[in-house]
Amino acid sequence: xxxxxxxxxxxxxxxxxxxxxxxxxxxxxxxxxxxxxxxxxxxxxxxxxxxxxxxxxxxxxxxxxxxxxxxxxxxxxxxxxxxxxxxxxxxxxxxxxxxxxxxxxxxxxxxxxxxxxxxxxxxxxxxxxxxxxxxxxxxxxxxxxxxxxxxxxxxxxxxxxxxxxxxxxxxxxxxxxxxxxxx
Numbered sequence: 378x379x380x381x382x383x384x385x386x387x388x389x390x391x392x393x394x395x396x397x398x399x400x401x402x403x404x405x406x407x408x409x410x411x412x413x414x415x416x417x418x419x420x421x422x423x424x425x426x427x428x429x430x431x432x433x434x435x436x437x438x439x440x441x442x443x444x445x446x447x448x449x450x451x452x453x454x455x456x457x458x459x460x461x462x463x464x465x466x467x468x469x470x471x472x473x474x475x476x477x478x479x480x481x482x483x484x485x486x487x488x489x490x491x492x493x494x495x496x497x498x499x500x501x502x503x504x505x506x507x508x509x510x511x512x513x514x515x516x517x518x519x520x521x522x523x524x525x526x527x528x529x530x531x532x533x534x535x536x537x538x539x540x541x542x543x544x545x546x547x548x549x550x551x552x553x554x555x556x557x558x559x560x
Contacts, residue, residue, distance in 0.1 A: 382500050384511025391556070392428060392440050399424030400514030407451045415457055415519075416527050418534040419448050420535060424544050426490050431552050440527040441474030458509070459515045467503055473497045486547040494536045498529055 403421035411417050421444040428487025429437025445467045453463015484492065505525045510517035546552060 387556075388432070388436060391432070392436050392443065395424040395440050396443030396446075397429045398441065400447045401452075403444065403447035407447060413527065415452060416524075416531055417451070418531070418535065420539065421448060422470070422473060422494075422536065422541055423542060424492070425470065426486075426539055427546065427552055428476055429474045429478035429493065430481040430486050430489060430543060430547060431556070433482070434475045435557070437474030437478035437481075438471045439474070441471035444468035448490065452514070457519070458513065462508060462512050465508065469497050469500050469504070473501060486543040490540040490543045491536055494532070498532065501529065501532070 381531075399421040402423055403419050406418040406420045409418055422441070424439060424444050425441040428440040448470070449463055449466045452458060453466055454460045456463065473493050473496070474498050477489050480489040480492050502525060505520050505528070509520050
């Protein structure tokens with residue numbers, strides 16, 4: 378149940394397939410109607426965390442960047458933040474893959490998942506409080522403390538769900554068995 382170290386070709390295929398899975402999950406969840414358009418469910422990190430916990434921080438970070446394509450479009454390009462400021466979604470999601478990949482070597486999957494989100498959470502808070510008012514003053518009036526709390530609370534609920542999923546996947550070594558059969 379250690380880290381999966383496939384050949385370079387298999388790494389590319391695994392990361393690409395997980396990036397696709399993450400974007401499909403994001404597409405399925407961010408389109409669910411919510412009372413506030415900029416607060417929508419997003420389960421794209423399921424794929425990020427599978428790669429992070431099985432392959433480590435580098436591939437986890439790359440996958441985090443890949444799974445952010447749909448959220449970047451939804452909340453950045455088509456949302457309040459536009460493509461320039463919304464682009465920060467990509468490195469923030471990558472940060473979770475990197476952090477969880479590092480923590481996954483020492484902690485249970487659920488704890489690595491939850492603690493792996495902490496840097497993204499802090500950065501997201503800073504994004505809303507510092508970046509949005511500076512670069513998007515016309516949007517800043519809508520980014521209240523209540524809005525930020527709702528966004529982060531929603532994210533923590535998602536990560537709680539994903540932590541349970543990661544615990545089950547790692548406990549049963551589902552991905553390891555699938556990847557092991559490919560060797």
